[in-house]
Amino acid sequence: MLNKYPLWKYLLILLVLALGLLYAFPNLYPDDPALQLSTQKATAVVDEQALLRAKNALATANIELKEAELTSAGGTLRFNSGEDQLAAKPIVAAALGDDFVTALNLVPTTPEWLSSLGAGPAKLGLDLRGGVHFLLEVDTPAALKQRLEVSASEMKAILRKDRVRYRSVDIEDGVLSVRFLQSGDLSSAEALLKGEFPEYRYATRQEAGEFYLDVTFTEAAKKEIEAYALQQNLTTLRNRVNELGVAEPLVQRQGSNRIVVELPGVQDTAAAKRIIGATANLEFHLEAGLEDNGADIETLTFRDGSGRTARLERDIIITGDSVSDASSSFDENGRPQVNISLDGKGGRQMSKVTRSAVGRNMAVVFIEHKSRSRFVETDGKMEEVRRSYSEKGIISLATIQTTLGNSFRITGLDSPRESSELALLLRAGALAAPIYFVEERTIGPSLGAENIKLGINSAQIGLLVVMLFMLIYYKVFGIFANVSLALNIILLMACMSILGATLTLPGIAGIVLTMGMAVDANVLIFSRIREELASGMPSQQAIHSGFNRAFTTILDANITTLLVAVILFAVGTGPVKGFAVTLSLGILTSMFTAIVVTRAQVNLVYGGRKNKKLYI
Amino acid sequence: MKVTNIPFMAMRKIVAAFSVALILISLGSLATKGLQFGLDFTGGTLIEVAYKEAPKLDDVRELLGQNGYSDVVVQNFGSTTDVVVRMANAYTPTLGDEVLSTLQNHGSNEVTLQRSEFVGAQVGEELREQGGLGMLLALAIVMIYVAVRFQFKFSLASVIALIHDVIITLGFFSLFEVEFDLTVLAALLAVVGYSLNDTIVVCDRIRENFRIMRDTTPYDLVNDSINQTLDRTLITSMTTLFVLVVLFFLGGEAIHNFSMALLVGIIIGTYSSIFVAANLLLAMDVKREDLIPAPKEELEDDLP
Numbered sequence: 001m002l003n004k005y006p007l008w009k010y011l012l013i014l015l016v017l018a019l020g021l022l023y024a025f026p027n028l029y030p031d032d033p034a035l036q037l038s039t040q041k042a043t044a045v046v047d048e049q050a051l052l053r054a055k056n057a058l059a060t061a062n063i064e065l066k067e068a069e070l071t072s073a074g075g076t077l078r079f080n081s082g083e084d085q086l087a088a089k090p091i092v093a094a095a096l097g098d099d100f101v102t103a104l105n106l107v108p109t110t111p112e113w114l115s116s117l118g119a120g121p122a123k124l125g126l127d128l129r130g131g132v133h134f135l136l137e138v139d140t141p142a143a144l145k146q147r148l149e150v151s152a153s154e155m156k157a158i159l160r161k162d163r164v165r166y167r168s169v170d171i172e173d174g175v176l177s178v179r180f181l182q183s184g185d186l187s188s189a190e191a192l193l194k195g196e197f198p199e200y201r202y203a204t205r206q207e208a209g210e211f212y213l214d215v216t217f218t219e220a221a222k223k224e225i226e227a228y229a230l231q232q233n234l235t236t237l238r239n240r241v242n243e244l245g246v247a248e249p250l251v252q253r254q255g256s257n258r259i260v261v262e263l264p265g266v267q268d269t270a271a272a273k274r275i276i277g278a279t280a281n282l283e284f285h286l287e288a289g290l291e292d293n294g295a296d297i298e299t300l301t302f303r304d305g306s307g308r309t310a311r312l313e314r315d316i317i318i319t320g321d322s323v324s325d326a327s328s329s330f331d332e333n334g335r336p337q338v339n340i341s342l343d344g345k346g347g348r349q350m351s352k353v354t355r356s357a358v359g360r361n362m363a364v365v366f367i368e369h370k371s372r373s374r375f376v377e378t379d380g381k382m383e384e385v386r387r388s389y390s391e392k393g394i395i396s397l398a399t400i401q402t403t404l405g406n407s408f409r410i411t412g413l414d415s416p417r418e419s420s421e422l423a424l425l426l427r428a429g430a431l432a433a434p435i436y437f438v439e440e441r442t443i444g445p446s447l448g449a450e451n452i453k454l455g456i457n458s459a460q461i462g463l464l465v466v467m468l469f470m471l472i473y474y475k476v477f478g479i480f481a482n483v484s485l486a487l488n489i490i491l492l493m494a495c496m497s498i499l500g501a502t503l504t505l506p507g508i509a510g511i512v513l514t515m516g517m518a519v520d521a522n523v524l525i526f527s528r529i530r531e532e533l534a535s536g537m538p539s540q541q542a543i544h545s546g547f548n549r550a551f552t553t554i555l556d557a558n559i560t561t562l563l564v565a566v567i568l569f570a571v572g573t574g575p576v577k578g579f580a581v582t583l584s585l586g587i588l589t590s591m592f593t594a595i596v597v598t599r600a601q602v603n604l605v606y607g608g609r610k611n612k613k614l615y616i
Numbered sequence: 617m618k619v620t621n622i623p624f625m626a627m628r629k630i631v632a633a634f635s636v637a638l639i640l641i642s643l644g645s646l647a648t649k650g651l652q653f654g655l656d657f658t659g660g661t662l663i664e665v666a667y668k669e670a671p672k673l674d675d676v677r678e679l680l681g682q683n684g685y686s687d688v689v690v691q692n693f694g695s696t697t698d699v700v701v702r703m704a705n706a707y708t709p710t711l712g713d714e715v716l717s718t719l720q721n722h723g724s725n726e727v728t729l730q731r732s733e734f735v736g737a738q739v740g741e742e743l744r745e746q747g748g749l750g751m752l753l754a755l756a757i758v759m760i761y762v763a764v765r766f767q768f769k770f771s772l773a774s775v776i777a778l779i780h781d782v783i784i785t786l787g788f789f790s791l792f793e794v795e796f797d798l799t800v801l802a803a804l805l806a807v808v809g810y811s812l813n814d815t816i817v818v819c820d821r822i823r824e825n826f827r828i829m830r831d832t833t834p835y836d837l838v839n840d841s842i843n844q845t846l847d848r849t850l851i852t853s854m855t856t857l858f859v860l861v862v863l864f865f866l867g868g869e870a871i872h873n874f875s876m877a878l879l880v881g882i883i884i885g886t887y888s889s890i891f892v893a894a895n896l897l898l899a900m901d902v903k904r905e906d907l908i909p910a911p912k913e914e915l916e917d918d919l920p
Contacts, residue, residue: 127870135739269732270713438736440712446666447730454868461866462859469855506799509871512863513806513878516856517813520848523855524817527848553820557813560761564754564809568802571750573743576802583806 003543003607005600013600016592017487023494026114026121031106032066033085035092036247038074038101046074050096057095063088076107082445104265105247122496125504125578126441128455130448131264132272135439136237138257141174142369143229143433144217148176151197151215158196164189167210176200176215186211199224226257232432234259239428240275259435269442275421277437279369281430282320282410282422285312286353287361287397303366303393304412310397312363317353319430322346326426328419336419337411340426347406354404363397364410366422369434455508462512463489470519474526476615480601481522484593488518491589492582501585504578514586521558521594525550530616539614543606547599554595562587620846624890625839625898631891635780642787649790654797655733657747659740661703661711662733665719668726670696676719683718694869698730747801754808755779766819767906773896774815777888781811785881794873803877810856810878811885814849815893821845822897826904834902838894846890853886 037046037054051068054077058065065088066078077092079085085104093102106129110120126133152169155178159166166189167179180186183206190202190213199221203214217225234253241249241261250262266272288297288311296315302308324343331337342350354362368391396412413419467485470478492511496503529546533539562584569580606612655662676699677690685703693700701715712732720727735743755775763771782804789796821841829837860882864875 135736137736270710273710273713437734438739440732440734442712442729442732444728444730446728447664451868451870454866458859458862458866462862465858465862466855469858473851505868505870506802506874509863509867509874512859512867513856516859517810517852519855520813520852523848523851527851530847531844549824553817556765556820557816560758560812560816561809563757563761564805564812567750567754567757568805571746571753572802573798576798579799579802579806583809 003540003599003603005603005607009596010600013597016491017597020487020491020494022114022117023119023497024490026108026110026119026497027493029109029111029121031121031124032078032109033082034079034105034107035077035085035088036074036103036105036107036245037077037092037096038103038245039099046070046100050100051075051077053095054092057091058088061087061091063091076105078107082449101243101245103245103247106265118498120497122493123500123502124448124452125502125507126262126264126448127443127505128448128452128503129264130443130445131262132266132269132443133439133441134261134263134273134276134437135254136259136261136277136435137438138226138230138233138259139434139436140226140229140257144174144222144225145171146433147225148174148217151200152176155193155197155215158192159189162188162192164192174216178213178215180211180213183211186213189213229433230257230259233435236429236431237261237276240424243424243428244272244275258438265445269440273437273440275424277435278421278425279431279434280422280425281367282323282426283365283367283392284317284319284350285315285363285365286317286357287311287363288313289360300363300365300392300394302397303395303414310361310363310394312365312394317362318342318346318349320426321430322349323426326423328416328423330416331409331411335411336413336416337409338413338419338423338426339407339409341407344406350404350406354400354402358400358402360400361397362400363394364412365392366395367392369431451505455505459508459512459515463515466515466519470522474522474616476605477522477526477529477602480598480605481519481526481594483601484522484597485515485518487597488586488590488593489515491593492586495585495589496582499585501581502578503582506576507578507582510579510582511586514583514590517561518586518590518594521550521554521590522598524554524557525594525598526616529614533614533616539606539612542614543602547595551595554591558587558591620843622843622846623839624842625835625894628891628895628898632895635888635892638784638787639780642783642790645787645790646783649793651786651790651796652793653740653744654795654800655702655735655740656798657740657744657796659735659737661715662700662731663712663715664693664698664700664730664732665716665727666730667697667699671699671725673699676701679722680715680718685715685718694872698869743798747798750801750805751782751808754805758808758812762816762819766823769897769900769902769906770819770823773893773900774812774819776896777815777893778808778811780892781807781881781884781888784884785877788880789877794876797873799871799874800877803874804881806878807881807885810882811888814852814885814889817848818842818845818889818893819897822894822902823907826907830904834904835898838898838902842890842894849886849890853882856882 037050039046048070051070054075055065055068063084064080066080068075068077077088079088089102089104093100096102106124108115108121148171152171156169165181165185167181170177170179178189180189186204190204193200193213193215194202197215199218200215201218203216205212205214230253234251237259238251241251241263244263244266246263246266248264250260252260254260261276263272292311292313296313297311298314299309299311302310322342322345323340325341327339329337329339369389396410413422463485467482470481470485472478474481489511492514495501525546528550529542532542532545537545565580565584565587569577569584572580606614673690673692677688680688680690680701687703689702691700691702692698703711703715712734716727716729716732755778758778759771759775762774785804785807788794789800818841821844822838825832825837825841829840832840857879860875860879863871864879867875
């Protein structure tokens with residue numbers, strides 16, 4: 001018998017290999033360090049002129065620019081080295097001004113004909129390119145509490161309007177209790193509020209001669225508020241990350257109350273954290289008159305550290321949520337200020353209130369929601385207790401000279417950094433619920449580069465050692481196995497690129513491990529062939545039965561490993577996922593190369609001739 | 617080619633005693649010393665910095681102590697110029713930045729940040745749970761697959777062999793106080809996959825031999841099967857160990873423990889696929905009838 005493949009099988013193999021080569025090819029082109037220029041404002045566009053300004057600034061600073069181009073998303077400035085790129089960032093940012101966002105990025109150098117086919121290099125994980133990974137948790141209990149507080153003041157207003165007499169409204173442990181002296185008031189309040197606030201559950205109780213109406217969220221309402229808080233925070237975080245000007249950021253939901261933020265290339269983690277985690281907002285209040293007293297007044301201190309205080313009305317004119325645009329600049333005296341434009345509704349509200357308050361003082365209050373965690377020991381176990389609180393401080397108190405409209409400015413900020421960050425936060429929007437960091441990983445760029453070097457180095461040496469061993473042990477068949485192994489790696493890289501999978505350091509380890517394991521299928525086949533030859537089978541038959549009988553073993557062995565790899569992918573996070581990806585892809589591609597491609601080579605070389613001696 | 621004829625199964629009692637001893641040592645160590653869980657699982661803060669010139673670790677400790685960071689662990693990481701500072705739980709997320717600037721604002725020795733990590737206590741706990749769950753899930757799915765493709769005795773034998781490998785690898789990490797982090801967990805799961813691969817190949821041969829060698833006792837048959845696959849088992853383990861040794865020495869600190877877990881696991885896995893799984897099969901009295909359906913007429917009696 002002879003071992004021959006039909007022509008179409010050879011062609012199919014060639015086609016797969018050609019595609020593999022094509023898609024793995026871009027990985028040979030190293031990425032360029034670059035600056036990505038974009039703009040968040042409708043008034044500014046990245047055009048030739050902006051590029052020219054950047055170019056001139058770089059020329060004066062003696063930084064060599066590799067290439068400047070306009071892209072659909074803005075502009076790209078390519079540099080020869082990472083140091084040039086880092087040095088160029090502040091220069092370009094200063095030259096272009098506040099309207100533009102300058103971001104560090106790595107851009108592929110894939111030739112156009114390749115990228116037009118959809119081919120590009122595999123994405124590098126944070127551990128290989130450097131950057132920051134945050135895991136944030138949305139404080140959903142705080143979101144619920146905030147909603148209860150808003151409802152409480154609305155309920156008070158409704159009860160007052162309908163002249164239902166209540167003694168007090170308190171919120172404790174997620175329960176809003178309204179206290180009444182008369183049971184008649186209780187029942188009319190219940191009927192009234194049930195109609196107005198259907199999202200709550202109502203219960204009544206009587207205690208020490210007084211009547212209480214306990215209001216709690218229904219499960220559905222709770223879920224809805226939590227989902228809304230998460231969604232709103234996602235949107236806000238996306239806006240903020242865009243404002244930070246990070247190229248290819250990732251802002252993604254994880255589980256029911258967590259958000260992953262990955263910022264490749266960001267080095268200043270402190271600034272990134274400050275802006276991502278900031279819960280700062282503004283509120284505008286009128287100063288209370290001297291005769292005003294009681295619960296509707298609150299006394300706040302100024303943020304300038306002078307210890308001055310002012311008495312403000314609790315009623316809020318507008319909050320930072322009504323701001324449609326904000327930018328930072330300096331006033332006549334060189335002090336930082338923020339210019340604010342309000343949206344239509346906010347502007348109307350502002351002019352309505354200020355019209356009747358000309359001559360009175362208006363305060364701008366800066367609020368920050370913070371949380372502090374402490375570890376307390378309960379039942380012998382350390383437990384993290386998080387307490388959220390807000391810090392309020394007046395940043396300015398000024399006399400209303402005339403009716404305020406859509407745009408005005410606020411002063412009284414500490415530093416230019418504070419004013420520009422406040423402007424950024426106002427533009428990006430406030431968080432619907434406080435968030436806190438539950439995980440953070442920063443990888444410096446030098447460590448990333450070192451990881452790549454180490455990974456590639458060990459992959460090359462590992463490959464060499466395996467190939468040498470196979471060659472010595474299996475002679476000509478060793479060559480077949482080595483060709484298959486090399487093609488396996490090419491196919492694996494191609495699959496990574498096509499799927500857009502992320503390559504991490506454990507991912508590279510997975511590739512290296514795959515190399516060791518990928519020869520397994522060939523080892524199985526070859527030792528079968530040897531066995532058959534030893535039992536006196538003619539060479540052609542030995543090849544045939546060696547491949548055939550090893551097949552089920554290979555299949556069973558690889559499917560079980562694949563199952564484990566898939567589980568690893570499902571439960572793993574970050575770098576571990578990267579390992580699972582390369583391991584499972586490696587198993588699949590190695591089955592193809594070790595069985596089909598090796599067989600094709602064996603058939604080509606030995607298949608046509610009868611009883612030729614096999615060098616195995 | 618010669619097929620070896622080593623009486624593996626004659627050593628089965630000794631080997632079983634050896635395995636049991638290893639498992640007892642491992643469990644003992646796990647019970648008394650536990651695992652050195654890394655930051656991923658305990659939560660806490662870690663920063664790695666690179667100094668231009670190798671600093672004295674005591675100086676770094678003292679500097680941090682003076683600035684109020686008392687409960688810190690300062691170690692070299694990979695080289696004498698790389699320093700890792702680890703801090704326990706009760707800190708805030710800004711801690712990493714503060715420590716970094718403390719180190720940077722002191723002396724003329726240039727300090728650059730390599731990486732900083734902060735993991736909340738709750739996240740660490742969840743990762744630990746998830747990891748354990750993943751391991752159990754992997755074992756369960758493998759058990760089902762082998763039971764379907766082979767037979768229940770094979771499934772039990774291979775899963776016990778896997779548990780054997782995992783426990784001994786864990787025991788190694790516990791006994792030698794090697795840090796156990798997320799990558800080690802990944803390696804452990806890879807070991808499960810790899811060791812299974814090996815065991816399946818042996819089981820496959822046993823199944824095949826039951827079909828063709830009709831007059832051999834199960835004892836000899838299992839022994840022959842192991843000998844027939846020995847060549848392949850050793851070659852594959854060897855190529856894999858080659859690359860792992862390369863990874864261990866050249867892959868860098870970040871995957872040092874990862875490659876160590878794989879090295880240990882694969883050595884144990886190779887041992888267990890030769891000795892443990894087959895041993896268990898014999899102990900469970902594996903028979904030809906387990907794999908080859910009984911003659912048809914017996915079945916017909918059961919039909920209504």
